Amino acid sequence: MAEVQEKGKLAKVASYQLNGITTKEKNEALEYIAKQLVEDKEKILKENQKDLQVGEKSGISTSILDRIMLDDTRIEVMYDAIFQLIALDDPIGEVLERLEKDNGLRMERKRVPIGVIGMIYEARPNVTIDAATLALKTGNAVILRGSSSATFSNQAIVASIHQALAKSKLPADAVQLITDTSRETAQQLFTLNEYLDVLIPRGGKNLIQKVLQSSTVPVIETGAGNCHMYIDASAKQELAFKLVLNAKLQRPSVCNAIESLLVHQDWFKEHGNSLLEKLDKEQVKIYGDENVCKAFSKAKLATEEDWYTEYLDLAISVKLVSTCEEAVNHINKYGTRHSEAIITQDNEHAAYFQQHVDAAAVYHNASTRFTDGFEFGYGAEIGISTQKLHARGPMGLPALTSSKFYIYGDGQVRE
Amino acid sequence: MAEVQEKGKLAKVASYQLNGITTKEKNEALEYIAKQLVEDKEKILKENQKDLQVGEKSGISTSILDRIMLDDTRIEVMYDAIFQLIALDDPIGEVLERLEKDNGLRMERKRVPIGVIGMIYEARPNVTIDAATLALKTGNAVILRGSSSATFSNQAIVASIHQALAKSKLPADAVQLITDTSRETAQQLFTLNEYLDVLIPRGGKNLIQKVLQSSTVPVIETGAGNCHMYIDASAKQELAFKLVLNAKLQRPSVCNAIESLLVHQDWFKEHGNSLLEKLDKEQVKIYGDENVCKAFSKAKLATEEDWYTEYLDLAISVKLVSTCEEAVNHINKYGTRHSEAIITQDNEHAAYFQQHVDAAAVYHNASTRFTDGFEFGYGAEIGISTQKLHARGPMGLPALTSSKFYIYGDGQVRE
Numbered sequence: 001m002a003e004v005q006e007k008g009k010l011a012k013v014a015s016y017q018l019n020g021i022t023t024k025e026k027n028e029a030l031e032y033i034a035k036q037l038v039e040d041k042e043k044i045l046k047e048n049q050k051d052l053q054v055g056e057k058s059g060i061s062t063s064i065l066d067r068i069m070l071d072d073t074r075i076e077v078m079y080d081a082i083f084q085l086i087a088l089d090d091p092i093g094e095v096l097e098r099l100e101k102d103n104g105l106r107m108e109r110k111r112v113p114i115g116v117i118g119m120i121y122e123a124r125p126n127v128t129i130d131a132a133t134l135a136l137k138t139g140n141a142v143i144l145r146g147s148s149s150a151t152f153s154n155q156a157i158v159a160s161i162h163q164a165l166a167k168s169k170l171p172a173d174a175v176q177l178i179t180d181t182s183r184e185t186a187q188q189l190f191t192l193n194e195y196l197d198v199l200i201p202r203g204g205k206n207l208i209q210k211v212l213q214s215s216t217v218p219v220i221e222t223g224a225g226n227c228h229m230y231i232d233a234s235a236k237q238e239l240a241f242k243l244v245l246n247a248k249l250q251r252p253s254v255c256n257a258i259e260s261l262l263v264h265q266d267w268f269k270e271h272g273n274s275l276l277e278k279l280d281k282e283q284v285k286i287y288g289d290e291n292v293c294k295a296f297s298k299a300k301l302a303t304e305e306d307w308y309t310e311y312l313d314l315a316i317s318v319k320l321v322s323t324c325e326e327a328v329n330h331i332n333k334y335g336t337r338h339s340e341a342i343i344t345q346d347n348e349h350a351a352y353f354q355q356h357v358d359a360a361a362v363y364h365n366a367s368t369r370f371t372d373g374f375e376f377g378y379g380a381e382i383g384i385s386t387q388k389l390h391a392r393g394p395m396g397l398p399a400l401t402s403s404k405f406y407i408y409g410d411g412q413v414r415e
Numbered sequence: 416m417a418e419v420q421e422k423g424k425l426a427k428v429a430s431y432q433l434n435g436i437t438t439k440e441k442n443e444a445l446e447y448i449a450k451q452l453v454e455d456k457e458k459i460l461k462e463n464q465k466d467l468q469v470g471e472k473s474g475i476s477t478s479i480l481d482r483i484m485l486d487d488t489r490i491e492v493m494y495d496a497i498f499q500l501i502a503l504d505d506p507i508g509e510v511l512e513r514l515e516k517d518n519g520l521r522m523e524r525k526r527v528p529i530g531v532i533g534m535i536y537e538a539r540p541n542v543t544i545d546a547a548t549l550a551l552k553t554g555n556a557v558i559l560r561g562s563s564s565a566t567f568s569n570q571a572i573v574a575s576i577h578q579a580l581a582k583s584k585l586p587a588d589a590v591q592l593i594t595d596t597s598r599e600t601a602q603q604l605f606t607l608n609e610y611l612d613v614l615i616p617r618g619g620k621n622l623i624q625k626v627l628q629s630s631t632v633p634v635i636e637t638g639a640g641n642c643h644m645y646i647d648a649s650a651k652q653e654l655a656f657k658l659v660l661n662a663k664l665q666r667p668s669v670c671n672a673i674e675s676l677l678v679h680q681d682w683f684k685e686h687g688n689s690l691l692e693k694l695d696k697e698q699v700k701i702y703g704d705e706n707v708c709k710a711f712s713k714a715k716l717a718t719e720e721d722w723y724t725e726y727l728d729l730a731i732s733v734k735l736v737s738t739c740e741e742a743v744n745h746i747n748k749y750g751t752r753h754s755e756a757i758i759t760q761d762n763e764h765a766a767y768f769q770q771h772v773d774a775a776a777v778y779h780n781a782s783t784r785f786t787d788g789f790e791f792g793y794g795a796e797i798g799i800s801t802q803k804l805h806a807r808g809p810m811g812l813p814a815l816t817s818s819k820f821y822i823y824g825d826g827q828v829r830e
Contacts, residue, residue, distance in 0.1 A: 008536075016747060056421050099792055105781055107791065114803050115773065158569075197803050216628050218804050239826045246828035334430060354821050356434050358530065365518055368826025375829075376512055376522065376820075388529050388612050388817035389633050390805040402803035404793075406769050409781025413655045413661035414790075 004188040007143060007176040008195030011179040012114045015141035021170060023090040028394050029168035030133055031202040036164035037129065040156070041075050047156035048125065055149055063304035068150050070290040079138075083136050084121035088379045091141050091397045106408045110400045113139035115197035118189050120211060122203035129267045132161055132175045136383055136395070138400040143159055143196065147191055148181035149325060155179060190215040197402075199289055202383060205310065220320035220390060220399070222383035225338035226253030226310045227368045230327040230353065233264040237271045239365060241342045244275060246367040247341065253312050255384060256339050260307065262327045265291070274371040276318070285315040292318045304331040309336040324349045328356045335359060337386045339368040360393035362388060419603040422558060422591040423610030426531045430556035433528060435587060438505040444566055446549055449497035451579035452544065455571070456490050460672050462541065462571035470564055482538040493544050500552050501796045506812045507554050519678035521823045528554035532614035534605050535560045535626060537618035537803050540568035545553075546617075547576055547590045549797055553815040555587040560604055563596035570594060574608045605630040617798060620725065623664040635805060635814070637798035640670030640753035642783045643727045645742040645768065648679040654780060655758045659690060661782040662756065668727050670799060671754050671786040674723065675732045677742045680706070683735050687711070691733070700730040707733045714737035739764045743771045750774060750815065752801045754783040764766035775801060775808035 003338040003415055037044070048070040054066050068276045097109040115139050119131040128144055136141035146154040165172040178185050189199065193216055199209040200220045204249070212219055229247055248259040263272060268291075276296045286292070287306045288299035299318065306317045307330075321327045331340055341363035342353040350364040361371045369392060373381025378396030385391040391399040452459070463485040470480050497779065512524040532555050535545040543559055563567040573592040591601050604614060608631055615635045616626040618768055627634055644662055646655045662673040678687060683706075691701055691711045700719045701707070703714035721732045722745075736742045738755070746785040750779035757768040765779040776786045784801035786795025786809060793811030798808040806814040 016771060084784070100791075101792075105785065109808075178771035206545070213631055218633070218802065220804075241830060243824060250829055323766065354456050357430070361822055363819040363822045364824060366822055366827040367829055368518065369829035370822065370827070371820075375516075377516075385631065389635075392818050393524075393820050404774070405776040405786075405808050407776055407778045407781055407785065409779060411657060412781040412785070413657060414665055414782055 002055045002221070002337065003020070003178060003180050004185050004192060007178060008192050010173040011143050011176045012195045015113065015115045017171045017242065017302045018139045018141060021139060024170040025090070026137060026139065027086045028172040028232045029136060030082050030086050032164035032167050033133060033136075033161055034079050034130075035062070036160045037157070038079055040160040040163075041072070044075070044156040044160065045070055045345050047152040049124075050152040050246075051150050051404060054152075055179045060149060064149065068125065069154065069255070070125060070153060070409065074126065078126055081130070082316060083134050084391055085133055085380055088137070088397060091136070094405055095346060099385075103412050104410065105412045108406045109208040109403050110406055112404045113399070114400060114402045116141045116143060116195055117400065118143045118145070118192070118196045118199040118217065120186055120199065120201045120203075121190060122207060123149055125150045125157060127202055128154045128157045128177070129161070131200075131382075132402060133159075134380060136174060137380075138397055140400055141176070141177045143178065143189070145337060146180040147185060151181055175367070187214070189318060191218060193217050199385060220383070220385055221387040222385055222395075223255050224310055224336045224386060225257070225384075226260065226308065226334065226336045227256060227339045227341075227369075228256045228260045228262055228327075229258045229343065229368065230262040230321075230324070230329050230331070230336060231267050231328075231397060232324055232342060232346060234345040234349070235264075235267055235343040236345060238258040241275060241278065242273070243341070243343055243365070243367050245278065245282070247369055249314075250369055251328065252314055254369075255310075255312075256368050257312070258316070258341075258368055259310050259312075260319070260334070262319050262321050262329075262330060264324075265322055268292075268295070275355045277314065278409075280390065283314050286318055287315065289320060291320045310336070324352055331359050337368065338384065339363065340372050340373040341366065341368050347407075359362055360384065418593060418595050419600050419607060420670065422593060423531070423607050424558040425588040426558050426591045429586040430528065432555045432586045433556060433589060434505065436554060438507070440584040441505065441552060441554065441688070442501045443549060443721040444580060444585040445497050445501050447579035447582050448544075448548060448551075448576055448650050449494050449683070451575045452490060452497075452572070453494055455575040455578075456487070459490065459568065459571040459575065460485055462567040466540075466565050469567075473633055475564060477761045479538055480563065483540065483568065485568060486538060486661070493525075493541055494691055496545070497548050499616050500548055500795055502551070502755060503812060504543075505552070510815045511699070511818055518827050519825065520827045521549045523821045524818050525821055529815060529817045531556045531610055532815065533558045533560070533607070533611045533614040533632065535601055535604060535614065535616045535618075535622065535717040537550075537562045537622060538564055538672060540565045540572060542617055543569045543592070544571045545575070546615075546797075547573075549795060549815060551572065551589060552795075553812050555815055556591070558591045558593065560593040560601060561596065564679070566594070575589075582759075601625075605632060615798060626828065635798070635800055635810070636808065637672050637800055639725055639751045639801060640786075641671070641723065641749060642671060642673045642677065642754045642756075643675045643677055643738075643742075643746050644673045644756045644758065644783065645677040645739070645746070646679060646682050646737055647742075647757060647764050648681045649760040649764070650679075650682055650758040651760060655686070656690060656693065658698070658756070658758055658782050660693065662784055663694065663699060663731055664729075664782055667729055669784075670725075671690040671783050673690075673756075673783055674725050674727075674730070675749070676732070677734050677736050677745060678744075679739075680735045682739050683710070688720040694731065698729050700827045702732045704734045725751070743768060745764060747771075747773050752803075754778065756781065756783050790826070
């Protein structure tokens with residue numbers, strides 16, 4: 001408890017100090033961080049090797065080891081990302097509303113930092129640098145709680161950040177790393193309401209659910225994407241093939257790839273087998289409903305669980321529907337409110353689908369793969385919110401801000 | 416459990432139906448509700464009498480009985496409020512962002528309803544009609560869980576709403592009242608993540624803390640206001656007297672009244688006793704720090720607890736400080752992030768105070784009593800948010816909305 005409490009308090013104090021910091025001072029600090037990172041590269045890579053060795057010994061999978069691994073290129077990517085962040089407009093101070101009342105009272109609602117942001121995340125040590133720099137750009141302090149599998153790397157990176165901040169006008173305490181990666185420290189962060197203003201989990205479904213279920217600190221839910229593509233009766237064959245193959249195959253391991261295909265029965269009669277053949281040729285496992293399995297022998301019968309599953313892999317569930325409404329209802333039941341698409345030449349069906357599907361992003365005749373802060377022009381991404389409060393969809397810098405009313409008077413009282 | 420689960424499910428289904436409803440249809444339904452309320456007035460007042468009788472027998476305080484009480488005037492106020500709501504612009508459908516990408520993909524971020532809103536509240540039956548009509552205006556379904564002390568009144572009001580909705584294009588299931596007012600049903604709402612998108616508690620500090628501590632559904636924290644006024648060294652005497660008396664006395668029982676006074680020691684030497692005399696003459700109990708007690712004999716010594724206390728009554732805590740910074744630090748330690756004010760002729764001090772105090776509304780030379788949705792020109796108020804995510808300060812209709820990306824393509828895929 002000592003570490004979490006103590007670092008929470010330090011971060012809170014630092015967050016108050018950050019209120020007086022200018023954009024120029026923040027950008028200078030970010031530049032120091034970028035440069036220090038490259039200066040400390042050898043040290044960081046050496047510590048990263050330790051994580052990899054421990055990981056290998058304890059039998060961590062190669063795909064997770066790959067996420068932990070740092071090399072020259074990955075450090076360079078971090079370095080470049082910081083300069084991209086420096087180039088972005090500072091949202092802090094922006095006036096969101098203005099009002100002047102008859103009694104002369106003037107009001108401005110201005111963007112302000114949230115305060116202290118908690119990040120709980122898995123494997124990837126690049127989240128450490130990402131989260132710290134995004135928080136600082138928006139005037140927030142941050143408490144980082146990475147996973148034990150990247151503990152040496154995270155400590156080396158944060159040491160480098162602290163060294164850079166010491167040269168800057170920003171308090172070094174604005175970035176805190178919880179070095180005790182036991183379950184207890186995560187648990188303590190869930191209820192650190194005194195010092196934490198928000199908690200953002202980054203990682204797999206289990207981590208996110210755990211945080212959502214256990215935290216009394218407000219959480220921003222990110223990530224899980226059980227995304228669907230619905231091929232309506234009037235969909236053009238060529239368009240449908242192109243979009244399904246892109247949304248499933250271009251990068252199957254990410255949250256905006258599709259996991260489930262809903263097909264109008266009439267369209268399926270004409271083109272279904274040929275589409276499934278194409279998927280099968282690309283090594284995609286097909287879990288179909290009874291009708292699909294009858295028509296396409298290589299499909300396995302989908303269980304109820306399949307409709308809920310985010311495979312993040314070369315696999316897809318396929319179901320036939322008889323109306324656009326049936327597709328919408330299926331998505332609203334099994335979806336995770338991330339990204340959903342309809343392929344149709346019928347604009348009324350498209351409008352119905354876009355209005356009634358409950359998700360952050362709803363596409364007509366385009367691949368779901370575009371749901372991403374960079375594709376949306378934000379220049380940065382904290383994550384993709386699948387909840388409805390505060391932020392929905394790709395979160396850029398404004399998602400890390402709150403607002404405050406500044407009210408100017410000369411003696412106004414309420415009668 | 417049966418009631419909460421069942422009504423949760425019905426509300427969710429209704430919320431999907433509300434996606435297809437027009438502004439005109441919503442306003443028609445609101446008009447039906449207003450008229451039905453007046454038509455059912457006798458019935459509602461009769462049921463309200465039952466609540467009052469039960470309350471008297473069980474020894475509920477007269478101030479709470481007054482909150483439960485309905486009469487012709489109060490019904491009329493509800494009626495008028497609904498017509499004011501009808502006149503407000505519908506936020507749903509508003510385009511918040513627009514983007515066209517080089518590849519021809521067009522994006523619109525539109526305001527949409529949140530979905531299903533849960534309201535947990537105490538005593539006042541007018542919250543029942545308020546919450547229901549605000550939710551419907553913004554296309555949301557609502558689950559109402561009032562207190563047992565107003566159960567007959569709430570049931571009569573919701574029966575009236577249901578009768579009105581039956582005449583409208585809106586599903587009657589959009590408004591659900593939990594009639595079992597045992598603790599268990601509140602507890603069940605805290606974890607009804609499957610059907611509830613947000614939970615808004617309205618009432619005392621204990622209720623709000625209970626919901627915050629126990630809910631896994633996202634909560635919007637409202638209400639508690641331990642508000643401060645800081646009199647800086649350069650404050651004009653007349654201005655300070657006027658503002659302090661207004662902020663403390665104009666309506667002491669509300670959240671934007673001040674509970675604590677911080678006074679610069681130099682100013683206090685000259686004007687302190689005279690100000691405290693005025694407060695004392697108005698029956699305000701004064702809890703001072705040691706210096707205040709030495710100077711003003713009618714003051715009682717404040718305990719540590721006093722600095723945290725929202726009296727909501729004729730009482731105030733008073734502390735001397737030697738700098739503006741000390742005042743800010745005190746507020747950030749003991750305040751509830753609601754409304755705070757500085758009285759000063761020094762613009763640098765005012766700017767420092769407004770930038771560094773962590774609260775929804777920070778005033779310079781004006782009474783804190785203005786923090787209110789109607790005073791801020793919103794035409795309606797769901798509550799005053801004291802948290803930093805989603806909404807901060809007085810919440811108008813937009814606080815009951817989320818957003819969704821509508822994305823229009825003609826075959827765009829990600830390369």
